[in-house]
Amino acid sequence: MNSNGGGESNGSGESNGTGTRERILTAAAALFRRQGYTGTGLKQIAAESRARVGSIYHFFDGKDALTEEVVRTGGAAYGAMVLALLDGGPDDPVDALGAAFEQAAVDIALTDYADACPIATVALEVASTNEPLRQATADVFASWLDVLAAWCRVVVDDPDSARDLATAVVCALEGAFVLARAMRDPEPILAAGRSVTLLAAAMRDG
Template identity: 45%
Template sequence: MKTDERIVMAMTELLRRQGYAATGIKQVVELSDAPIGSIYHHFKGGKRDIAAAALRQSGTAYGELVGMLLAPYDDPADGIEAAFVAAAETIEQGGWLNMCPVGTVAGEIADAEPDLREIAAEVMSSWIDAGAALFTARGLPVADARSLMSAVVSALEGAFIVARTQRSTDAILAAGRAMGCYARALTTQARTEAISQSGEVGR
């Protein structure tokens, strides 16, 4: 693995464990086993630049994972509920460590680090875009698909915080059921409107 890749991986792990403020360059050096000179060679902005790369990389990986969990299901509700169940199992088996640092770091630095906040916003927008495209392909109108994926991202990120605090998967599973209900309502509405429109066309 290249030095810059080790540095970003180390930062990602530290952000997951302890957030942005508590992470120092010395810790990144130790965990990545990279000379401190190489830190500033690859990332001239130091900690902020490494964190930016870590957020983008982990955000991409997390988005791909969620997409893989949702894609096998024709019914959006079934896919969402399965994704939340998988998330609950993973966070419990991982000792309640944050699965993805994007949401946690975004909440921590929203006002203090506007550049990183913008990156986190871009990452979350990419999640919503990808999920909305998948739900649209499953028959939901574009606006409903975006609304659903926005709610899913919000519910999942919030449920992670509650789960880590309570050391319980109850919040994640409850959020998954709630999002499943929302998805079913939107799907039913879309199907009803499609049948209605087809009937009107056939007259």
């Protein structure tokens, strides 16, 4: 990653401040979610972020470096958002899990089924073709599982069982996102939420 000092010119008269860098990251994140890594070019990212291609190279060492930062920063932000949603949900943690899926169904419909998981589209593309980016997506998923497994201890105290529940939650949500986007219907997410709450209740009461 190159210097990100504010106010430095890219040689085209554009100021390379923090605002430009953040616009590039925001635009790239949205495009990667909707179009994937291969389907998104630097020229399109530059146009969407109201920047120049030279600005992207000023802040990032090419498309892979930009993508890795988008994956890691976007993944961390999404994980924090989900945790806040769970913590701010119903007092019963099983109900809180169900409410999180219900909110996910609302959110994806509001974006016309364009936006879901911030890293899943990239993860599927790069799993067998780009080891640094595969590792970045794997690290994000691992961090989600760690945080969610810790939260799931309020449902089931055994750490291994809590990890299993966290894995089931992530798998159910990611799979439901794929079906919902393909079918343009939030019902797969709602159904996944109902299944997860049944599983969580059974693990807690068993």
